[in-house]
Amino acid sequence: MRVLGIDPGLTRCGMGVVDGMVGRPLTLVDVNVLRTSSGLPVPERLVTIEKGIDAWLDEYRPDAVAVERVFARSDVSTVMGTAQASGIAMVCAARRGLPIALHTPSEVKAAVSGNGRADKAQVGAMVTRILRLDAPPKPADAADALALAITHIWRGGAQSRIDAALAAAGASTGSIPGRVRR
Amino acid sequence: MRVLGIDPGLTRCGMGVVDGMVGRPLTLVDVNVLRTSSGLPVPERLVTIEKGIDAWLDEYRPDAVAVERVFARSDVSTVMGTAQASGIAMVCAARRGLPIALHTPSEVKAAVSGNGRADKAQVGAMVTRILRLDAPPKPADAADALALAITHIWRGGAQSRIDAALAAAGASTGSIPGRVRR
Numbered sequence: 001m002r003v004l005g006i007d008p009g010l011t012r013c014g015m016g017v018v019d020g021m022v023g024r025p026l027t028l029v030d031v032n033v034l035r036t037s038s039g040l041p042v043p044e045r046l047v048t049i050e051k052g053i054d055a056w057l058d059e060y061r062p063d064a065v066a067v068e069r070v071f072a073r074s075d076v077s078t079v080m081g082t083a084q085a086s087g088i089a090m091v092c093a094a095r096r097g098l099p100i101a102l103h104t105p106s107e108v109k110a111a112v113s114g115n116g117r118a119d120k121a122q123v124g125a126m127v128t129r130i131l132r133l134d135a136p137p138k139p140a141d142a143a144d145a146l147a148l149a150i151t152h153i154w155r156g157g158a159q160s161r162i163d164a165a166l167a168a169a170g171a172s173t174g175s176i177p178g179r180v181r182r
Numbered sequence: 183m184r185v186l187g188i189d190p191g192l193t194r195c196g197m198g199v200v201d202g203m204v205g206r207p208l209t210l211v212d213v214n215v216l217r218t219s220s221g222l223p224v225p226e227r228l229v230t231i232e233k234g235i236d237a238w239l240d241e242y243r244p245d246a247v248a249v250e251r252v253f254a255r256s257d258v259s260t261v262m263g264t265a266q267a268s269g270i271a272m273v274c275a276a277r278r279g280l281p282i283a284l285h286t287p288s289e290v291k292a293a294v295s296g297n298g299r300a301d302k303a304q305v306g307a308m309v310t311r312i313l314r315l316d317a318p319p320k321p322a323d324a325a326d327a328l329a330l331a332i333t334h335i336w337r338g339g340a341q342s343r344i345d346a347a348l349a350a351a352g353a354s355t356g357s358i359p360g361r362v363r364r
Contacts, residue, residue, distance in 0.1 A: 041276075041282070042269075042272060043272035043273065043275065043276035043282045044276060046269050046272055046273045046276065047273055047276045047277055050273055050277075070262060071262075072254070072259075072261050072262050077254075079254050079265075080252060080253075080254050080265050083261075083262050083265035083266050083269070084265050084266060084268065084269030084272075085269070086266065087224075087228055087265070087266025087267070087269045087270055088269055088270070088273060090224060090225035090228055090266075091225065091228045091229055091232055091270060093225065094223075094225035094226060094228065094229045095229055095232075100223070100225045
């Protein structure tokens, strides 16, 4: 499966595309950080982010989109822009009927490093190892977006096996396009 | 001028369209509250809000859009959804090149009632009087959206006169489509 991971932000919005499945080596398809100037009005910045995400959805046609879950208790100075950018990311994916998953930063850190409190350097190092890259993706938003995609593939794999087992038992909970799988 | 006021929210998103200009009676064109169920995934709810706003922009073709400015220090349980809905509202307007203004709740209360700390009932009563309605618009989100549109017309009128004076003095600060006018 192919997953687009999005680390939402108004100033820097990380996007990473990863191909793969549980139990096989994962592959980096592309990674980028959308940047918008803090000197521009917020509506213009959000439209730039929407266009950037739409362009990647068109180009890479992922099977699912993983977005970092934003909390109100995050840094107050950036949380509103982050929430707005995450809303745009979800709408871009939902308009296309793609499955959307929200993963918390702790879930992502735990998935890639085994430690829910891992720091940026550890996450970057693990993403580099998992995707067999020559160097950690820079800036951190790029590594975070890839870590989200990796997390989704690994968690989604487990979820798929649970779904299959339930379906075999006659109680399907198959994923529904546009639904958030927690 | 015709203004669409939007009181953003995930559960209830108020939309009110008002026609008029400073110094003349203002006219209610339409008012509605978009509702989305808290039982649905956030991406689906945001797409419903996007469609509702786009439909009104198509139908009423406002000259400007006024959106309530959301603060991170607002109610934590709803602020993330409110921020996401406000982001969608801004993107819908900015995609069409419409001027977008953000007004704080205090600015709106002060504009319609003369008191920046007016309560919901006072705002509803003043909206009823200003638009010569038979009864206050219900729910409060409907009245708030109309109050935003009224505020924009009245403040915009003052801004237009300032712009005209500055232009006459050779220092134009004319509004730019898609720009946030503070």
